[in-house]
Amino acid sequence: MVEYFHSNNFVLYKGDCIKVLQGLSENSIDMIFADPPYFLSNGSFTCRSGKRASVKKGDWDIGHGSIKNLEFHIEWLKECKRVLKDNGTIWVSGTYHSIYQCRVALEINGYHFLNDIIWFKPNAAPNLSCRFFTASHETLIWARKDKKGKHTFYYNLMKNGKWKEDSLKKDGTQMRSVWSIGTPKPSEKLFGNIRHKSL
Numbered sequence: 017m018v019e020y021f022h023s024n025n026f027v028l029y030k031g032d033c034i035k036v037l038q039g040l041s042e043n044s045i046d047m048i049f050a051d052p053p054y055f056l057s058n059g060s061f062t063c064r065s066g067k068r069a070s071v072k073k074g075d076w077d078i079g080h081g082s083i084k085n086l087e088f089h090i091e092w093l094k095e096c097k098r099v100l101k102d103n104g105t106i107w108v109s110g111t112y113h114s115i116y117q118c119r120v121a122l123e124i125n126g127y128h129f130l131n132d133i134i135w136f137k138p139n140a141a142p143n144l145s146c147r148f149f150t151a152s153h154e155t156l157i158w159a160r161k162d163k164k165g166k167h168t169f170y171y172n173l174m175k176n177g178k179w180k181e182d183s184l185k186k187d188g189t190q191m192r193s194v195w196s197i198g199t200p201k202p203s204e205k206l207f208g209n210i211r212h213k214s215l
């Protein structure tokens with residue numbers, strides 16, 4: 017495993033996720049957050065800075081058909097399950113291009129579904145064709161490794177915390193399953209676009 021960066025109790029590994037996960041001990045991880053490829057780079061177009069731009073994120077984003085894409089999701093989710101503790105949970109994000117396959121792959125691996133969250137993007141890019149609804153959300157699936165496990169849920173913190181950016185969240189109310197969060201700000205992209213660099 018290649019240690020890309022570390023400081024105090026934090027380590028960032030860089031490499032193929034299957035190999036990195038295989039290097040970790042089983043039942044050792046409390047929570048996994050994964051944003052796997054959406055397999056969008058198929059010659060279609062998007063809107064970037066108000067202009068039509070080709071969707072070409074990198075070779076890793078080229079789909080190889082429904083069956084192969086599903087097999088990929090089944091494989092990495094299987095490795096995640098091995099390293100998760102019984103009470104551990106996993107978050108998987110995606111758009112309609114990928115998230116339903118991830119849901120099936122979670123089920124095939126025997127995860128226990130907990131919630132899906134709609135991440136509403138109030139500043140989503142417009143739809144240039146004007147023939148479809150403007151894509152303005154992603155879906156996050158939250159699942160637990162084991163049906164009988166007990167997951168951690170910070171109910172009071174979420175209910176009583178201050179979520180200024182989220183215009184849908186009212187102070188003192190239960191956290192709902194729709195979150196309003198803008199797309200990354202320029203201050204979060206100081207090191208530019210790294211999506212074309214290889215693993």
Ligand SMILES: C[S@@+](CC[C@H](N)C(=O)[O-])C[C@H]1O[C@@H](n2cnc3c(N)ncnc32)[C@H](O)[C@@H]1O
Nearest residue numbers: 031032033034051052053054074076077211215
């Ligand atoms: C949807 S993008 C995630 C983008 C990320 N959330 C961000 O804001 O930068 C999917 C990422 O998975 C990485 N990736 C694709 N296949 C991989 C693999 N087999 N192992 C590890 N990472 C992989 C790609 O390099 C890409 O950065």
